[in-house]
Amino acid sequence: MVAKPKLCYIHGRGRIESICWLLAAAGVEFEEIFIKTPEDLDKLRNEGSLMFQRMPMVEIDGMKLVQTRAILNYIATKYDLYGKDMKERALIDMYSEGVTDLGEMIMLMPVNPPDQKDVKMTLIRERTTNRYLPAFEKSLGCRSSESHTGAWSRWILQNTVQGL
Amino acid sequence: MMATKPKLHYPNGRGRMESVRWVLAAAGVEFDEEFLETKEQLQKLQDGNHLLFQQVPMVEIDGMKLVQTRSILHYIADKHHLFGKDLKERTLIDMYVEGTLDLLELIIMHPFLKPDDQQKEVVNMAQKAIIRYFPVFEKEFTVKISNIPTIKKFLEPGSKRKPPPDDIYVRTVYNIFMP
Numbered sequence: 001m002v003a004k005p006k007l008c009y010i011h012g013r014g015r016i017e018s019i020c021w022l023l024a025a026a027g028v029e030f031e032e033i034f035i036k037t038p039e040d041l042d043k044l045r046n047e048g049s050l051m052f053q054r055m056p057m058v059e060i061d062g063m064k065l066v067q068t069r070a071i072l073n074y075i076a077t078k079y080d081l082y083g084k085d086m087k088e089r090a091l092i093d094m095y096s097e098g099v100t101d102l103g104e105m106i107m108l109m110p111v112n113p114p115d116q117k118d119v120k121m122t123l124i125r126e127r128t129t130n131r132y133l134p135a136f137e138k139s140l141g142c143r144s145s146e147s148h149t150g151a152w153s154r155w156i157l158q159n160t161v162q163g164l
Numbered sequence: 165m166m167a168t169k170p171k172l173h174y175p176n177g178r179g180r181m182e183s184v185r186w187v188l189a190a191a192g193v194e195f196d197e198e199f200l201e202t203k204e205q206l207q208k209l210q211d212g213n214h215l216l217f218q219q220v221p222m223v224e225i226d227g228m229k230l231v232q233t234r235s236i237l238h239y240i241a242d243k244h245h246l247f248g249k250d251l252k253e254r255t256l257i258d259m260y261v262e263g264t265l266d267l268l269e270l271i272i273m274h275p276f277l278k279p280d281d282q283q284k285e286v287v288n289m290a291q292k293a294i295i296r297y298f299p300v301f302e303k304e305f306t307v308k309i310s311n312i313p314t315i316k317k318f319l320e321p322g323s324k325r326k327p328p329p330d331d332i333y334v335r336t337v338y339n340i341f342m343p
Contacts, residue, residue, distance in 0.1 A: 061252075073258055074255045089238065089239075098216065135216050
């Protein structure tokens with residue numbers, strides 16, 4: 001029996017959330033190892049499990065993958081959620097990078113200094129309305145709902161809305 | 165019919181386009197550059213719907229207008245067989261590249277910080293580089309890579325490699341991108 005992927009991260013959304021969504025979209029069950037203390041993290045580092053000393057880390061197919069995008073790209077390719085050719089992949093890459101940019105701003109909101117929170121929130125709303133949603137609406141409007149690209153775009157949009 | 169050269173749209177400096185220049189150079193692919201110098205030029209690209217997220221870098225290649233640095237890098241690497249022989253190799257490459265891009269992000273932002281912050285950031289960047297990133301790459305790595313013929317060519321004077329950011333570059337970027 002194939003081992004389930006193991007996700008190592010703190011107990012929260014952060015950078016693991018998109019990985020959870022993608023595994024879910026692929027219908028793949030996974031386990032989670034929650035890092036709760038500095039000692040937990042040190043243990044991972046000391047055993048050489050973290051290439052750049054950082055999380056997330058996903059144990060999958062005998063590898064210890066780090067870097068969110070590398071992990072997402074591996075899972076997407078393995079489960080056929082990455083388009084049918086290079087050009088489709090490029091399109092998917094562009095849209096998911098756009099969402100990641102927006103997601104990064106949202107993810108960092110809780111750690112912004114209090115005096116900057118309002119400004120950042122306004123920026124997030126403005127970018128979502130004027131930059132990201134128009135780009136996605138245009139894409140979803142001209143792709144069939146059965147294509148991989150369509151499925152991926154739906155996932156991206158869901159993720160964005162969930163993040164907001 | 166001769167294929168059109170890729171065309172790069174970005175200010176005349178390193179920033180987020182330099183890694184694209186490197187990968188094209190490594191692939192031995194000649195390219196053209198249209199340098200952004202004014203806000204009006206950026207506006208024209210945005211108004212003409214040439215930029216998916218209203219941002220540069222943008223590379224015109226194979227009938228597409230690719231944006232987002234990683235998308236561009238992936239496409240070029242894929243097209244020119246610089247992305248490993250199978251999924252596992254590809255993922256290893258992805259991990260190394262992502263780590264490098266994390267460090268690069270700090271370096272890219274550095275010239276645009278306030279002078280006081282710049283001092284602090286140099287220390288931060290050096291620490292991260294030494295503790296996190298450099299140990300991952302073998303000592304012989306830089307030597308091996310620099311000796312690859314296409315890379316060696318890119319390292320020589322006269323190539324499209326851009327110099328480190330100076331005051332002129334910083335001013336140009338502020339003029340184009342600041343509201």
